[in-house]
Amino acid sequence: MEVIADIPTLRRSLEATSDLAFVPTMGNLHEGHLSLVRLARRHAARVAVSMFVNPLQFGPGEDFSAYPRTMEQDCAMLEREGVDIVFAPSEAQLFPVPQQVVVQPPPIADELCGAFRPGHFRGVATIVLKLLNIVRPRAAVFGKKDYQQLHVVRTMVSQLNVPVEIVAGETQRAPDGLALSSRNGYLSPAQRIEAARLYRNLGRAAQSMMDGNRDFPALEAEVRADLKAHGWDVDYVSVRRRHTLEPAAAADADVVILAAARLGKTRLIDNLEVCLGPAQFAKIWGQVW
Amino acid sequence: MEVIADIPTLRRSLEATSDLAFVPTMGNLHEGHLSLVRLARRHAARVAVSMFVNPLQFGPGEDFSAYPRTMEQDCAMLEREGVDIVFAPSEAQLFPVPQQVVVQPPPIADELCGAFRPGHFRGVATIVLKLLNIVRPRAAVFGKKDYQQLHVVRTMVSQLNVPVEIVAGETQRAPDGLALSSRNGYLSPAQRIEAARLYRNLGRAAQSMMDGNRDFPALEAEVRADLKAHGWDVDYVSVRRRHTLEPAAAADADVVILAAARLGKTRLIDNLEVCLGPAQFAKIWGQVW
Numbered sequence: 255m256e257v258i259a260d261i262p263t264l265r266r267s268l269e270a271t272s273d274l275a276f277v278p279t280m281g282n283l284h285e286g287h288l289s290l291v292r293l294a295r296r297h298a299a300r301v302a303v304s305m306f307v308n309p310l311q312f313g314p315g316e317d318f319s320a321y322p323r324t325m326e327q328d329c330a331m332l333e334r335e336g337v338d339i340v341f342a343p344s345e346a347q348l349f350p351v352p353q354q355v356v357v358q359p360p361p362i363a364d365e366l367c368g369a370f371r372p373g374h375f376r377g378v379a380t381i382v383l384k385l386l387n388i389v390r391p392r393a394a395v396f397g398k399k400d401y402q403q404l405h406v407v408r409t410m411v412s413q414l415n416v417p418v419e420i421v422a423g424e425t426q427r428a429p430d431g432l433a434l435s436s437r438n439g440y441l442s443p444a445q446r447i448e449a450a451r452l453y454r455n456l457g458r459a460a461q462s463m464m465d466g467n468r469d470f471p472a473l474e475a476e477v478r479a480d481l482k483a484h485g486w487d488v489d490y491v492s493v494r495r496r497h498t499l500e501p502a503a504a505a506d507a508d509v510v511i512l513a514a515a516r517l518g519k520t521r522l523i524d525n526l527e528v529c530l531g532p533a534q535f536a537k538i539w540g541q542v543w
Numbered sequence: 544m545e546v547i548a549d550i551p552t553l554r555r556s557l558e559a560t561s562d563l564a565f566v567p568t569m570g571n572l573h574e575g576h577l578s579l580v581r582l583a584r585r586h587a588a589r590v591a592v593s594m595f596v597n598p599l600q601f602g603p604g605e606d607f608s609a610y611p612r613t614m615e616q617d618c619a620m621l622e623r624e625g626v627d628i629v630f631a632p633s634e635a636q637l638f639p640v641p642q643q644v645v646v647q648p649p650p651i652a653d654e655l656c657g658a659f660r661p662g663h664f665r666g667v668a669t670i671v672l673k674l675l676n677i678v679r680p681r682a683a684v685f686g687k688k689d690y691q692q693l694h695v696v697r698t699m700v701s702q703l704n705v706p707v708e709i710v711a712g713e714t715q716r717a718p719d720g721l722a723l724s725s726r727n728g729y730l731s732p733a734q735r736i737e738a739a740r741l742y743r744n745l746g747r748a749a750q751s752m753m754d755g756n757r758d759f760p761a762l763e764a765e766v767r768a769d770l771k772a773h774g775w776d777v778d779y780v781s782v783r784r785r786h787t788l789e790p791a792a793a794a795d796a797d798v799v800i801l802a803a804a805r806l807g808k809t810r811l812i813d814n815l816e817v818c819l820g821p822a823q824f825a826k827i828w829g830q831v832w
Binding site: 261351353354355356357358359360361379380383384387388390409410413414415416417 | 550640642643644645646647648649650668669672673676677679698699702703704705706
């Protein structure tokens with residue numbers, strides 16, 4: 255496994271590689287990332303992983319400085335997965351001058367997480383485009399845990415004609431259902447136990463939909479109320495159309511419930527896809543909760 | 544020469560081509576474009592030219608509908624130049640859905656022409672990135688006549704790490720000095736004669752600089768006043784640093800005089816690079832006027 259910190263070396267190393275799959279990360283890897291790496295391996299002969307905590311996607315007062323950086327441990331994990339190349343650039347490599355040219359994402363980027371993290375998806379879209387241009391993979395893998403991010407990246411790639419296939423990886427969960435996330439490390443033991451409520455509530459709402467309840471605003475309110483009653487600060491709970499992330503209507507068959515809420519200072523996000531077609535096809539994506 | 548209208552066919556045709564130079568145009572070709580095509584030929588084994596009148600870069604009330612479209616004549620010219628591929632997509636090919644993801648260009652894009660054509664360079668940057676992603680050339684050629692456009696494209700390519708070399712082609716001029724431009728076709732015979740004043744005045748200002756005059760605001764005012772006295776509506780005349788397009792100061796050695804002005808309804812732009820180093824190196828780029 256090559257660990258490369260600068261763009262010219264990376265380009266030289268990748269010169270003869272056309273069949274490459276790429277997993278962009280911010281490091282501090284867990285089983286969620288590794289599942290994306292394994293998915294990447296199934297899509298190409300070689301796999302590159304980037305580790306870069308992207309300042310553009312953090313707002314003022316967010317956890318950019320505190321974000322966990324565990325480079326050595328991350329590299330050991332990736333080596334065991336048979337990753338070919340790790341790209342871990344410095345900020346100076348990616349931003350030799352202040353970044354003035356940015357990608358303006360679609361309007362949906364101002365809703366959901368974007369409403370609470372202004373500029374977040376502009377920062378995500380910009381760094382993803384830069385990394386895709388530097389690494390030039392045939393496929394790039396993004397996790398469904400960051401569902402809105404996946405949507406923004408797909409929309410960017412499609413509308414800017416970026417020559418890459420975007421592959422979506424399923425959310426990996428702890429045995430109690432909590433979506434794996436680097437930010438889980440911020441939780442106290444008591445918060446860690448409580449944190450599983452987020453997914454449990456999404457699951458309960460999904461089951462209620464499957465049972466015929468199409469009053470999405472009421473379902474959203476229920477999830478929100480239960481989280482609040484247990485000490486969470488809720489940013490949003492929202493049922494959306496799966497392919498566009500527009501607000502879902504009762505007649506929609508293909509939806510996703512998205513939520514973001516804070517336990518103490520830790521902001522957690524999760525989502526659950528629900529197919530509400532004819533009864534025999536109805537299903538909830540993901541694991542049992 | 545292949546003339547291709549859709550993206551999948553273009554991709555198939557270019558599959559095995561790595562050594563490609565690309566000239567994006569809006570069609571209605573003249574000797575200026577052809578000089579860029581010849582420059583492209585010197586940079587790669589194969590040459591692709593796109594012809595697309597990009598709606599994103601025209602403001603309301605500008606000449607998008609009136610912009611001359613002369614596809615058949617253009618193809619004949621390109622065939623004679625030995626061009627390999629012409630890409631002439633429909634709007635539906637490039638914008639199957641309304642373009643919501645756009646490139647936000649650097650702040651300089653709001654000055655000079657950008658101050659008079661709001662959103663113009665956002666439209667330019669977005670279409671150029673899309674075309675580069677579709678065509679994937681090793682080099683792309685842009686003319687210096689659109690000096691600010693060249694600067695915005697270079698900045699975008701650099702800051703978004705787009706894997707392409709940007710090559711600049713010199714402005715081609717009529718015998719009286721007028722920069723070749725598709726918009727020259729809008730001029731009446733009398734306006735066409737008057738139009739040469741723009742470059743003549745830039746040349747006079749450049750000569751004055753070479754003679755030691757470093758009062759740029761006074762030089763700008765002189766050019767502006769002479770144009771106005773001869774019936775022009777002047778958008779701007781501005782001496783800028785050549786590499787950043789920041790306003791030039793008296794001590795700057797490497798400058799460019801840029802101007803945009805209207806004769807009747809026709810908006811013309813031109814520019815002249817001037818090197819003000821030690822006397823023996825001082826020179827004016829371009830032809831004698």
